Amino acid sequence: MERAAIPPISSVAVCGGTHGNELTGVYIVREMQKQKLEKVGSVSITPVLTNPKALDVGRRYTEMDLNRCFTDALLSSPITESTPYELRRAQELNAQLGPKGSAEAVDLLIDLHNTTANMGLCLIFYSIDWITLHIYKYLQNKMSSIPVRAIQVAVPASDAYSLESVGKHGFAIEVGPQPNGVLRADIFNMVKEAVELTLAWLQEFNSGHTFEGSTVEAYTLVKSVDYPRDPAGKITAAIHQDLQDNDFKLLRSGDPIFLTFSGETLKYEGEDLYPFFVNECAYYEKKIAFHLAQKKTYTFPSISVKKD
Amino acid sequence: MSHGNINNITARLNAARRVAIFGGTHGNEMSGVTLVNLWMQNSAEIQRRGVEIQPFITNPKAVEKCVRYVDTDLNRAFTQENLSVTGGDELPYEVQRAQEINRMFGPKGSADAYDVIFDLHNTTSNMGCTLILESSKDAFNLQMMNYIKKAFAPASCLVLLNEHPLLKYSTSRSVAKHPVGLEVGPQPQGVLRSNIFEAMRVILKHALDFIELFNEGMEFPACSVEVFRVLERMDYPRDANGNIIAMVHPNLQDCDWEPLNPGDPMFQTFDGKSIHYQGPSTVYPTFINEAAYYEKQQAFVTTRRENLLASAIRKA
Numbered sequence: 001m002e003r004a005a006i007p008p009i010s011s012v013a014v015c016g017g018t019h020g021n022e023l024t025g026v027y028i029v030r031e032m033q034k035q036k037l038e039k040v041g042s043v044s045i046t047p048v049l050t051n052p053k054a055l056d057v058g059r060r061y062t063e064m065d066l067n068r069c070f071t072d073a074l075l076s077s078p079i080t081e082s083t084p085y086e087l088r089r090a091q092e093l094n095a096q097l098g099p100k101g102s103a104e105a106v107d108l109l110i111d112l113h114n115t116t117a118n119m120g121l122c123l124i125f126y127s128i129d130w131i132t133l134h135i136y137k138y139l140q141n142k143m144s145s146i147p148v149r150a151i152q153v154a155v156p157a158s159d160a161y162s163l164e165s166v167g168k169h170g171f172a173i174e175v176g177p178q179p180n181g182v183l184r185a186d187i188f189n190m191v192k193e194a195v196e197l198t199l200a201w202l203q204e205f206n207s208g209h210t211f212e213g214s215t216v217e218a219y220t221l222v223k224s225v226d227y228p229r230d231p232a233g234k235i236t237a238a239i240h241q242d243l244q245d246n247d248f249k250l251l252r253s254g255d256p257i258f259l260t261f262s263g264e265t266l267k268y269e270g271e272d273l274y275p276f277f278v279n280e281c282a283y284y285e286k287k288i289a290f291h292l293a294q295k296k297t298y299t300f301p302s303i304s305v306k307k308d
Numbered sequence: 309m310s311h312g313n314i315n316n317i318t319a320r321l322n323a324a325r326r327v328a329i330f331g332g333t334h335g336n337e338m339s340g341v342t343l344v345n346l347w348m349q350n351s352a353e354i355q356r357r358g359v360e361i362q363p364f365i366t367n368p369k370a371v372e373k374c375v376r377y378v379d380t381d382l383n384r385a386f387t388q389e390n391l392s393v394t395g396g397d398e399l400p401y402e403v404q405r406a407q408e409i410n411r412m413f414g415p416k417g418s419a420d421a422y423d424v425i426f427d428l429h430n431t432t433s434n435m436g437c438t439l440i441l442e443s444s445k446d447a448f449n450l451q452m453m454n455y456i457k458k459a460f461a462p463a464s465c466l467v468l469l470n471e472h473p474l475l476k477y478s479t480s481r482s483v484a485k486h487p488v489g490l491e492v493g494p495q496p497q498g499v500l501r502s503n504i505f506e507a508m509r510v511i512l513k514h515a516l517d518f519i520e521l522f523n524e525g526m527e528f529p530a531c532s533v534e535v536f537r538v539l540e541r542m543d544y545p546r547d548a549n550g551n552i553i554a555m556v557h558p559n560l561q562d563c564d565w566e567p568l569n570p571g572d573p574m575f576q577t578f579d580g581k582s583i584h585y586q587g588p589s590t591v592y593p594t595f596i597n598e599a600a601y602y603e604k605q606q607a608f609v610t611t612r613r614e615n616l617l618a619s620a621i622r623k624a
Binding site for chain 2: 058178179183185189192235238239241284
C-alpha cells in the first residue's frame with residue numbers, strides 16, 4: 001500500500017457522560033476540566049460532559065438515548081417544544097464540536113463509555129479510517145493491562161447515530177465490565193492511560209513521524225440475539241454461565257447461550273460468530289441479549305502528516 | 309417468645325405460619341424481582357407444609373422503571389414516623405408503599421405481624437452470598453442462618469449483623485418478627501446474572517426447608533454462628549463541594565470480607581496517590597463500592613468478626 005499523507009490532528013474533543021451512569025468518562029473529563037487542560041503540545045483539547053441532565057440524575061438518559069441522536073436526519077430536524085432534551089443536546093453538541101461532515105468539525109472526537117459486559121477495552125468506529133486503525137494498533141502494542149480490541153459498525157455516515165460521528169475522525173472507547181453508577185479505579189486508570197497514549201500518538205503524528213503500515217483484526221457487527229420472552233414480553237431466561245463474561249470467545253452451533261428460569265439450556269444455532277455486549281444492562285430494553293460479529297483483518301498503509 | 313438461658317434451656321418459640329418473600333424493594337436489583345415474579349406465576353417451588361408463603365413485589369413503580377426508587381429509598385422508609393404520618397397521595401410514593409406494606413404484613417412490632425420476611429437484594433459489591441441479621445438476640449434467625457450456612461457449604465454464605473444504633477436502618481423486612489435480608493453480589497443494577505440468580509434461589513430453598521423442619525417439631529441444638537458486625541461507615545474523600553476526589557483503591561476493590569489492616573491502601577486519587585486506612589486495628593470491610601451508596605456517603609462499611617451463641621430452639 002502507498003504511504004498516505006493525512007492533515008494534522010490539531011483539535012481533539014474528549015467526551016464523557018454521554019450516558020450519565022457510565023462514570024469513567026465523567027471523571028476523566030471532570031479531571032481534565034479541573035486541571036484546565038486545554039492544550040497538549042500541538043493538540044488543543046476540549047473536554048466535554050455531554051449529558052449533564054442524565055449525569056445529575058444518575059441515569060443513562062432522561063428522555064431518549066443521546067448516543068442515538070446523531071444521524072443526519074435527527075441533527076437537522078426542527079426543534080419544537082416537545083423535542084426531547086437529548087435531541088436538543090445533540091444539536092448543541094453538533095454546533096459546538098461539528099457540524100458533522102463539515103470542515104469546521106473537530107479533528108478527532110473520542111467518546112468514553114462503560115459497559116456491564118466483559119469486553120475489556122474496545123475502540124468502536126464506523127468507517128475504516130487510517131488514523132483510527134493506527135491509534136488502535138498503537139494502544140494494542142502499548143497497553144498490557146487489558147485486552148484492546150476494535151469493533152466496526154458498518155453504517156454509512158448519514159446513518160451514523162452516535163456522537164463520535166460528529167468529528168472528522170472519531171471513535172468511542174468502551175470499557176467493561178463496570179456496573180452503572182460505579183467508578184472502579186482499575187478501569188479509570190486504564191482509560192486514563194488510553195487517552196494519554198492517544199494524545200501522545202497525536203503529538204508524534206503531528207510532528208512528522210511516519211507510522212509504519214500493518215494489519216489488525218477487528219470485529220464487525222453481523223446481528224443481535226434477544227432474550228427468549230413470554231407472550232407478555234417478559235424475559236424467561238438468563239444468559240447461560242458458559243456465555244456470561246465470555247465476550248469475543250467464538251460461539252458455535254450447539255453452545256449454550258441461555259438458561260431458562262425453569263432450568264432448560266437453550267443452545268445457539270448458526271454460523272460461528274463472536275459474541276460481544278453480552279448482558280449489557282442498557283440493551284434489555286433494546287431487545288439485545290448479545291451482539292454477534294465476524295472477525296476481519298484490515299490492512300492499513302504507512303501514514304505521516306501532510307505538510308502544506 | 310422466650311429467650312432461654314443459652315447454655316441449658318431450649319427456647320420454645322411459636323411456629324412460623326406466615327412468611328413473605330419480598331422482591332423489588334430496589335427496583336433495579338434483578339434477582340429478587342425475577343424470582344418473585346416467577347413465584348407469583350408459579351409458587352410450587354416455594355411451598356412448604358404448615359406455612360403460608362407469600363411472594364410480593366414491594367416497589368412496583370421502581371421495578372417498572374428499573375430504578376432503585378422513585379421518590380425515596382423504600383428500604384429506609386419504615387421508620388415509626390413514616391408509618392404513622394398522614395397525607396395520603398401527597399406523601400412520597402415509597403412512604404405510601406411503606407404504610408401499605410405495614411398494613412399487609414405488620415403492623416411492625418405487633419403480635420399480628422408476619423413471622424418471617426425474606427427481602428431479596430443485589431449489590432454491585434463483591435460480597436458473594438450474604439445474610440443480613442438485624443438483632444444478635446434473635447435465636448430463630450441465628451439458627452436459620454446456621455442451617456443455611458451448613459446446607460450451602462462448601463459454598464460460602466456469610467452473615468452481616470447490623471445492630472449499630474446509628475447505622476441501623478428501617479428496612480422493608482423490619483415489619484416482620486424475624487426479618488432476614490438476602491444480599492447477593494456482585495451484580496450490576498439492571499442486570500440479571502444466571503449464577504447470582506441461581507445462588508439466591510438455593511439459599512431461599514434452604515431457608516424455607518429450615519422453617520418447615522422447625523414447624524414440624526425438629527429441635528435445633530445450641531450453636532455458635534460467625535457474624536460480621538457493622539462498625540463504621542467510611543465515605544469517599546470529598547472536596548469542599550462534596551465531589552469525590554478519590555476512588556476505592558485497586559487493592560481494596562472486590563476484597564469484601566478480607567482483612568483491612570492499619571496502613572493498607574484504601575483510596576486512590578485521580579492522579580494515582582494512595583490514601584491509607586488509619587484505624588487502630590484490623591477490620592473486615594464490606595459493601596465495597598456499592599453503586600447506590602455514593603449518594604449515602606458510603607464507600608464501604610467496616611465490620612469485626614464475632615461469634616454469636618444461639619440457644620437451642622424448638623417449636624412451642
